[in-house]
Amino acid sequence: MAQSFGAWLKRQADRNDPVGDLAQDFLCACKWRKEDPDEMTRDSIHFQMGCLGAGLDAYRALAKASKEWQSAR
Secondary structure (H helix, E strand, O other): OOOOHHHHHHOOOOOOOHHHHHHHHHHHHHHHHOOOHHHOOHHHHHHHHHHOOOOHHHHHHHHHHHHHHHHHO
8 A cells, every 4th residue: 555645744854854844743733633633644844834824835835845755655
């Protein structure tokens, strides 16, 4: 079974780059919303970012993370 985007992103939280920053923010949001990070899709994360008013740098980090995740699959 393929790893979900949320599960992959969760494992990136220790990185010292924009993807790591995104992962840390993602985990905080999941905790606050009481959501399982492993169940989150790229599209659901993108939607939530829009609802929270994420900036362009966050969307760039999401695009980079999405490409890396696709390559790892």
